Every structure is written in structure tokens, then in C-alpha cells.
Amino acid sequence: MSCSTEEKTLQPGDYKTDLKPVWCPGCGDFGVLTALYRAMAEKQLEPWNSVVISGIGCSSRLPGYVSTYGFNSVHGRALTLALGTKLSRPELNVIAVGGDGDGFAIGGNHFMHAARRNLDIAYIVMDNEIYGLTKGQVAPTTPTGDKTKSTYWGNPEPSLDPCELAVCVGATWVGRGFSGDMKSLVDLMTRAITHRGFSFLNVMSPCVTWRGDDQFKVLKAKLAKIPETHDRTSRAAALAYTREVDVMTTGVLYEIEQPTLVDRMTEIKERARKGRPEATTAEVIQGFYSPF
Amino acid sequence: MAGQSRKELTIAMVGSGGDGVVTMGDLMAQAAAREGLHLIKTEAYGPQIRGGESSCTVRWSTIPIHAQGDTIDVMVAFGWGDLERFRGELVPSSNAIVLCEEADPVSLDEMKNAMPEGTRWISVPFARLAKEALGSGPGKNVVTLGLVSELFGLPVATLRRAIDHRFARKGEDVRESNLRAFDSGVAAAQSIESAGSIGPADRLVWSPGKPKILLSGNEATAIGALHAGCRFFAGYPITPSSEILHFLAEWLPRYGGTAVQTEDELAAIGAVIGASFAGVKSMTATSGPGLSLMTEMLGLASMTEVPTVIVNVQRGGPSTGLPTKSEQSDLWQALYGTHGDAPRVVLACSDVEDSFHTTVEAFNISEEFQIPVIVLSDQSISGRRETLSADGFDHEVIDRFLPPEDELEMYERYKDTVSGVSPMSIPGMKGGTYQTNGLEHDEAGRPSSMFLTHEKMNAKRYRKLWPIRDRYRHVHRIGPEDAEIGILCWGSSKGPVEEAVERAIGRGEKVAAFVPRVLYPFPKKELETFLAHIRKFLVIDLSYSAQFYKYLRTFLTLPEEGTHVFKRSGGKNLTVVEIEEEIAKIMKHHRLETSEVLA
Numbered sequence: 001m002s003c004s005t006e007e008k009t010l011q012p013g014d015y016k017t018d019l020k021p022v023w024c025p026g027c028g029d030f031g032v033l034t035a036l037y038r039a040m041a042e043k044q045l046e047p048w049n050s051v052v053i054s055g056i057g058c059s060s061r062l063p064g065y066v067s068t069y070g071f072n073s074v075h076g077r078a079l080t081l082a083l084g085t086k087l088s089r090p091e092l093n094v095i096a097v098g099g100d101g102d103g104f105a106i107g108g109n110h111f112m113h114a115a116r117r118n119l120d121i122a123y124i125v126m127d128n129e130i131y132g133l134t135k136g137q138v139a140p141t142t143p144t145g146d147k148t149k150s151t152y153w154g155n156p157e158p159s160l161d162p163c164e165l166a167v168c169v170g171a172t173w174v175g176r177g178f179s180g181d182m183k184s185l186v187d188l189m190t191r192a193i194t195h196r197g198f199s200f201l202n203v204m205s206p207c208v209t210w211r212g213d214d215q216f217k218v219l220k221a222k223l224a225k226i227p228e229t230h231d232r233t234s235r236a237a238a239l240a241y242t243r244e245v246d247v248m249t250t251g252v253l254y255e256i257e258q259p260t261l262v263d264r265m266t267e268i269k270e271r272a273r274k275g276r277p278e279a280t281t282a283e284v285i286q287g288f289y290s291p292f
Numbered sequence: 293m294a295g296q297s298r299k300e301l302t303i304a305m306v307g308s309g310g311d312g313v314v315t316m317g318d319l320m321a322q323a324a325a326r327e328g329l330h331l332i333k334t335e336a337y338g339p340q341i342r343g344g345e346s347s348c349t350v351r352w353s354t355i356p357i358h359a360q361g362d363t364i365d366v367m368v369a370f371g372w373g374d375l376e377r378f379r380g381e382l383v384p385s386s387n388a389i390v391l392c393e394e395a396d397p398v399s400l401d402e403m404k405n406a407m408p409e410g411t412r413w414i415s416v417p418f419a420r421l422a423k424e425a426l427g428s429g430p431g432k433n434v435v436t437l438g439l440v441s442e443l444f445g446l447p448v449a450t451l452r453r454a455i456d457h458r459f460a461r462k463g464e465d466v467r468e469s470n471l472r473a474f475d476s477g478v479a480a481a482q483s484i485e486s487a488g489s490i491g492p493a494d495r496l497v498w499s500p501g502k503p504k505i506l507l508s509g510n511e512a513t514a515i516g517a518l519h520a521g522c523r524f525f526a527g528y529p530i531t532p533s534s535e536i537l538h539f540l541a542e543w544l545p546r547y548g549g550t551a552v553q554t555e556d557e558l559a560a561i562g563a564v565i566g567a568s569f570a571g572v573k574s575m576t577a578t579s580g581p582g583l584s585l586m587t588e589m590l591g592l593a594s595m596t597e598v599p600t601v602i603v604n605v606q607r608g609g610p611s612t613g614l615p616t617k618s619e620q621s622d623l624w625q626a627l628y629g630t631h632g633d634a635p636r637v638v639l640a641c642s643d644v645e646d647s648f649h650t651t652v653e654a655f656n657i658s659e660e661f662q663i664p665v666i667v668l669s670d671q672s673i674s675g676r677r678e679t680l681s682a683d684g685f686d687h688e689v690i691d692r693f694l695p696p697e698d699e700l701e702m703y704e705r706y707k708d709t710v711s712g713v714s715p716m717s718i719p720g721m722k723g724g725t726y727q728t729n730g731l732e733h734d735e736a737g738r739p740s741s742m743f744l745t746h747e748k749m750n751a752k753r754y755r756k757l758w759p760i761r762d763r764y765r766h767v768h769r770i771g772p773e774d775a776e777i778g779i780l781c782w783g784s785s786k787g788p789v790e791e792a793v794e795r796a797i798g799r800g801e802k803v804a805a806f807v808p809r810v811l812y813p814f815p816k817k818e819l820e821t822f823l824a825h826i827r828k829f830l831v832i833d834l835s836y837s838a839q840f841y842k843y844l845r846t847f848l849t850l851p852e853e854g855t856h857v858f859k860r861s862g863g864k865n866l867t868v869v870e871i872e873e874e875i876a877k878i879m880k881h882h883r884l885e886t887s888e889v890l891a
Contacts, residue, residue: 017727061739063727070728073596077562081565081566083566084524087550088523088572110562268545279547281519286682288506289325290454290503292454
């Protein structure tokens with residue numbers, strides 16, 4: 001990721017726009033937004049060389065509140081736009097954001113493939129275990145049995161652990177955070193942005209409106225820090241911290257180095273060009289004469 | 293055909309997998325290109341991935357041609373059973389020559405029953421000749437190539453060079469045995485000729501000209517994209533558009549660009565919008581089912597005013613439909629697909645060379661007016677190969693206008709301007725940062741659900757269509773100014789219509805055709821001028837529900853008296869003969885039965 005080599009001239013406040021968030025008072029997403037401002041300042045990301053891309057949902061409103069280039073696109077498709085932006089302009093800092101429904105339900109297929117490709121972006125999900133914008137329906141991360149607007153008799157489906165999925169489908173950096181733990185969250189975001197490759201940060205971000213006051217308390221009570229001794233390069237060790245029931249371990253679960261999609265595309269361009277200048281229409285047309 | 297010599301000759305070769313009919317067609321097309329002759333090659337397949345029946349038709353000509361050749365002069369049938377599967381698609385001319393396999397399990401009498409009287413028959417031991425020349429293995433096609441080229445006056449020496457070149461890389465043995473096979477075919481022709489069934493009038497008479505290039509519609513589209521400055525392509529494989537993905541995957545890196553195969557069409561168009569947002573000219577290509585998925589983000593491109601080029605190579609629909617056959621039934625999808633009021637531009641290409649120009653125009657319009665542009669091609673253009681002069685492959689390129697730095701003070705991405713086009717900054721431009729939105733937004737890009745904002749911004753986005761309508765009035769107009777019969781058609785129908793009009797003019801009939809290249813916004817003034825003298829109207833529609841006719845009716849009143857709509861399903865390419873029949877019908881009295889087309 002490209003960033004200024006000068007002194008830390010960009011402050012967290014420099015990343016704010018004059019748009020007031022539409023979120024409900026007490027929403028976890030405020031914490032995520034603040035952490036993002038701080039992490040971007042920590043990395044001194046130049047706003048004009050950075051792009052924040054989202055899909056649809058409460059949390060997907062976030063790009064409007066960040067003074068970089070921003071794109072609040074359509075439901076589930078943030079990562080598809082991020083693919084085009086990063087591949088066409090690899091020098092840009094690309095951050096995708098969104099919610100759990102956006103990322104793991106309607107956008108689940110894109111999540112898998114962005115991770116598999118090791119697309120060099122940071123993907124930050126605000127996981128509130130519910131559909132907030134549409135007023136309280138079940139999400140892929142809603143615990144089994146929970147009553148929501150669309151599961152009157154309780155959620156009949158097992159829930160998904162996004163971190164487990166990310167490790168399994170090829171993400172090279174996977175972390176879990178909590179919007180109520182600002183210090184750790186800024187650190188996690190900074191590391192996610194720093195990582196070369198697809199970094200996935202799932203932030204538990206309570207929804208006071210549709211998950212009640214309890215959600216924050218329940219999550220906070222389950223919170224545990226990942227031990228210093230955790231081997232972040234071990235897939236098995238990372239997976240051991242997924243599908244937890246009574247605890248929620250936060251921190252960097254998984255971190256490996258792999259060539260990124262941009263690395264591989266750059267290599268292809270070099271191999272195709274062999275030091276030659278850019279091809280021309282005349283050169284392409286020439287190849288369509290009979291070869292004898 | 294009467295007369296001493298032939299100016300053109302259409303040959304169809306039919307077989308099953310392994311017979312190599314497509315290779316025969318390729319070699320003929322390369323030889324024709326080398327000799328500067330006009331040639332159009334089409335292929336048709338059954339639905340099998342490998343094997344199964346396949347046909348390859350080549351139309352040779354010494355004068356310019358526009359259609360694939362709808363009656364067959366020479367039919368090579370390696371297997372009668374395979375030929376039967378193309379019944380209704382391969383139509384023999386009145387005195388066609390059929391070369392059939394001597395050892396075919398179907399008897400000659402049975403074959404004769406299936407073909408018109410006047411057909412001339414030649415039984416050829418294809419398999420035996422190949423075995424004699426090669427010992428074993430395939431090679432029937434190469435023997436037959438020698439035989440056919442000698443019998444019908446094709447450039448034998450050049451074809452021999454084509455074979456030499458093709459098999460050289462497979463080793464000396466393979467090369468020699470194939471040349472031997474070709475020579476034995478040439479030799480076998482002499483005994484057939486002496487039998488007297490084929491005369492000088494069956495032979496193509498030609499002289500060599502400046503070498504031409506040999507190109508398919510999909511290749512021309514891809515070259516158009518490269519020429520226009522496209523440096524990012526995302527696509528998902530789908531018949532019959534995949535060759536565009538293949539071609540750009542090879543060539544874009546040579547231009548420093550990127551091609552990526554995405555997980556689905558949603559991701560393809562999403563990536564294109566993401567790349568174009570970042571300032572790089574971008575395109576995707578698909579066919580009907582993919583366009584259905586893309587309509588979601590077609591609306592996003594329209595709403596956020598991000599230049600986006602979508603090539604849709606039509607095939608038979610709905611649903612999976614006829615993946616390998618042509619149709620013009622995605623018109624409404626292109627014109628109206630996606631929810632809400634979403635302005636877009638729809639262009640149509642009419643042949644291989646036009647695919648190049650139309651694609652460049654699509655980029656020019658899209659980049660200048662920040663609007664999605666759909667190019668409608670179809671399988672009959674995308675899959676056929678034509679010999680063409682290389683001179684035609686140039687076209688003016690318009691680049692995106694980036695606001696200068698001083699204009700970035702108090703920058704508003706969606707500033708409401710007279711033309712409707714607002715300054716578009718790209719990432720990297722300090723002072724140009726903005727946050728865009730698929731939500732309705734104000735001039736600064738901030739979300740808004742206010743009625744007044746929505747009305748104003750809708751008007752701004754639609755206003756862009758006016759300068760496009762003024763500047764891009766491209767139509768193909770064929771025939772005399774004072775024509776009384778006017779044909780209205782679009783896209784690939786142009787080729788057969790053009791030939792039908794030429795023939796009609798030859799007979800002294802006053803027929804002309806109007807083929808819009810811009811389908812939306814429609815060049816209405818040009819249409820009005822065209823219609824000034826027209827008394828009778830013929831609408832050609834390769835869509836069962838007559839989508840083009842119904843679209844015309846949204847802005848054009850066609851009188852019931854004197855209007856005739858020829859509409860049918862795709863699945864078979866439009867032929868010159870079909871259009872001639874419809875012209876003949878309308879020459880007599882014709883009254884439109886609206887119930888026929890307004891089901």
C-alpha cells in the first residue's frame with residue numbers, strides 16, 4: 001500500500017466528511033468508523049490515493065463518511081468493484097467495507113473468490129448478526145434459535161463463522177475484533193491495511209435497535225484476547241478459534257504471505273511484454289493475415 | 293447457375309466429430325484471404341461439447357458479399373445422417389452438386405428422395421481415398437479438400453501451401469502424408485470431371501488480388517476495444533461471446549492492461565465499474581443469460597454515471613435457449629432492462645468489420661457522456677469469419693475528459709450542467725475526492741431521497757441523451773432515395789437485406805433499407821427522411837414476439853395498409869431468399885394483421 005513518507009501530517013479528523021452518519025445512537029458502527037479514521041491516520045493513507053468501497057446495508061453507508069474516494073454500490077457487490085479498482089490501479093489503497101448480510105449472504109460468492117485470489121485489499125465487515133437496514137431479519141451470522149422478524153419461531157439454521165470461512169477459502173490475513181474495544185480495533189485495522197494480500201477483519205458490531213441492549217453485554221462478556229503464543233501461520237490453530245460458543249477470541253487469527261493477485265498480474269504483463277513497447281492495432285491486425 | 297463462369301460459389305461441408313469439416317473451412321478461408329478473394333465462413337454445431345454433427349459453410353466470391361450464402365452450390369456430406377440434422381438450415385440451390393460418401397449406410401435412392409429434382413450426385417469413396425493416401429487414421433477432409441478445390445476451380449496451389457503450413461509443426465511425417473492426401477484428392481478429381489457431371493460453369497473464375505485478413509466478429513470486437521484504449525476487461529465464459537475473453541486475455545497484457553475471468557457476470561460488470569471509476573477504460577462481454585445478471589449493475593453504472601461498455605452477443609432465448617444459434621431477441625432487455633429510469637445507449641453492429649467500429653464508438657460515447665453503452669452483436673456475426681481489407685480498421689478515439697486542477701476547488705462530481713455531463717475526477721487527483729452512491733444523490737454525491745433532488749438528477753442523467761442523439765446519428769442506408777418500398781431492420785439482418793435490396797434494384801424494383809446503428813437514442817430524423825417517399829414498409833425481426841417492430845411503434849406510426857412484419861424465431865440465420873420472398877409479398881397488396889404480431 002502506498003502512503004506518505006513524510007511526518008504524520010494526516011490526523012484522524014482529516015478523514016472525516018461533513019456528512020452525519022445515519023446510524024442509530026449506540027450503533028457499533030460508530031466505533032468501527034472511528035477506528036478506521038485512526039488506522040488510516042496511523043498509516044498516513046493519502047485520501048486522494050485511497051478508495052473505500054461498500055455494498056448495501058447500514059454499515060455500507062460508511063464510505064460517505066470517509067474523505068477518500070468512495071463508492072457505496074449495490075447489495076453484495078462491494079468486492080467485485082474492489083477487484084476492478086485494485087487490478088486496474090494497483091497503486092491505490094483499496095478498502096472494502098460492509099455488513100454480514102451483504103458479505104456472507106448475497107455477496108458470499110464474491111467473498112470466497114476475492115479471498116481465493118488473494119486480492120490485495122482490506123475487507124472490514126461490521127457483523128451485527130442481523131439485517132438492520134431492512135429492520136430486523138435473520139442473517140447468516142444470527143445464532144441458531146434467535147427470534148427475528150423473519151424467524152418468528154426462532155432461527156432454524158446453524159450460523160456461519162465468517163473467520164472460519166475466510167481461512168478456508170484462502171484469505172491470507174484473518175482477524176476478529178469488537179467495536180467496543182477501540183484500542184485493539186485500531187491496531188487490528190492498521191495491521192489489516194498493512195498486510196499484503198486479502199485481509200479480512202470481522203468486527204462484532206452490536207445493533208442496539210434489532211438485537212437489543214443485551215447483544216453488547218453478551219459479546220463483551222465472551223470477549224477473550226488471543227494468546228501471544230498463538231501460531232498465526234497455522235491454519236489448524238486459526239480454525240481452533242472459530243465456531244466458539246462461550247468465548248469470542250479477538251486478535252489476528254491467521255497471517256501468511258502469498259503472492260497477491262496484483263503480483264501475479266504484474267508478472268503476466270512483464271512476461272507478455274518482454275520489454276517490448278505497448279502493442280498497436282496495426283500489430284494485432286497483422287496477425288490475421290494468412291501465415292503462409 | 294447459367295453462363296460460362298462463376299463469380300461466386302457456396303460450399304457446405306457436413307460431418308461428425310473427427311471428420312474435420314471445420315478444418316477444411318479454415319484452410320479454405322485462409323487460402324481465400326491469401327488470394328485477396330471475398331469469403332464468409334460460418335459454422336454450425338449440435339449441442340455436443342465434442343463430437344456430434346457439425347457443418348461448415350464457405351461462400352467464395354470475386355465481388356463483395358454481405359451474407360453467409362443461403363443456398364448451397366456444393367454440398368459435401370461425409371455422413372448423410374449428419375446432413376439430415378441440418379435440414380432447414382442448409383438449403384441446396386436448384387442444381388446443387390452433392391458429394392456423398394460411396395459407403396454411406398443410407399442408399400443413394402433414399403438420399404435423392406430428400407433433395408430437389410435437378411440435384412447432381414457424385415458418389416465419392418472419401419474414406420477409401422483417405423485410407424489409400426494415408427494408410428490409416430483421419431485425413432478424409434484433406435483428400436476432399438484436394439478433390440473439391442480441383443473440381444470447382446479453387447486456388448489449389450494456395451490451399452496446398454495452407455496444408456503445408458498447418459501440418460509442418462506436427463512433424464515431417466504428418467506434413468508429407470497430408471500433402472500426399474491432398475494431391476490424391478486433386479488426382480481423383482480428374483476421373484470425376486471426365487465423367488462429365490461437372491462442367492466449366494461450376495468452376496469459380498477468379499484472379500488473385502491484394503491479400504486480405506481473416507477475422508471473426510468476436511475478434512473484431514476485441515480489437516475495437518484495444519483500439520479504443522480499453523485496458524481492463526472482466527468477463528465470465530458464455531457461448532457465443534467467450535472468444536472476446538480469450539482474445540483479450542492474450543492481448544491486454546501486451547498493452548499493459550488486465551483481463552480477468554470472474555466468478556460470475558455480476559462480478560464481471562462490478563469489476564468493470566470499479567476499474568472505470570478508477571479511470572481506466574473498461575469493458576465486459578456476455579450473452580443473453582449474462583446480460584440478465586448484469587442488469588442489476590447496469591442500473592448502478594447509469595445512476596453513478598460511470599462509463600461502462602457491455603457487449604452482448606445474442607443467442608436464442610429465453611433462459612438457456614439456443615446457446616450456439618443466433619437471434620435478435622435481447623433487444624428489449626438491452627433497451628429496458630433494469631429497474632428504475634436508467635438511461636443507457638444501445639448500439640448494434642451489423643457485420644464483422646462493423647463490430648470493430650461499433651465497439652470503438654461505444655467507448656467514445658460511454659467515456660464522453662459517462663453512461664453505460666450496450667453493444668448488441670449476435671452469434672451470426674460473432675462466430676463467422678470474413679476476409680477483409682486491413683485498411684478499414686481505424687477509428688477516431690475519444691478519451692475521458694478529466695477536470696483540470698483549478699476546477700477541483702468546490703468540486704461537485706454531479707454538478708448539474710447544461711449538457712448533463714459533469715466533471716469526473718479519478719482517484720489520485722488531489723482535491724477530486726468524492727463519495728458516489730447507487731442511492732439517489734445530490735450534485736455533491738450525497739445520498740438524498742428528496743423528490744426534488746430525484747427529479748432534478750433524473751433530468752440531468754437523461755439530458756445527456758440529447759447531444760448523443762445529435763452527434764451519433766449512425767445509420768446504414770441502402771438503396772435509392774426515391775424508393776417506394778422501405779425495409780426496416782437492425783444488426784446482422786443488414787447483410788442479407790443489403791443483398792436482397794441489390795437484387796431487387798437489379799430487377800428495377802424501387803426498394804431501400806434503413807438499418808440504425810444506434811438503437812437508443814434512435815436516429816429519428818434520419819428515419820423520417822428515409823420514410824419520406826416510402827409507400828410500403830417491411831419490418832424484419834429475428835424475434836418471435838417482434839421486439840423491433842414493437843419498439844418502432846413506440847415512436848413511429850406505421851400504417852396497417854402497406855406494412856408487413858416478417859418476424860420469426862432465431863436458430864437459423866436470415867437468408868437473402870427469405871427477404872426476397874417478403875419483398876414479393878409486399879409488392880402485392882398487403883394489410884398488416886396486427887393480431888399476428890401483437891400477441
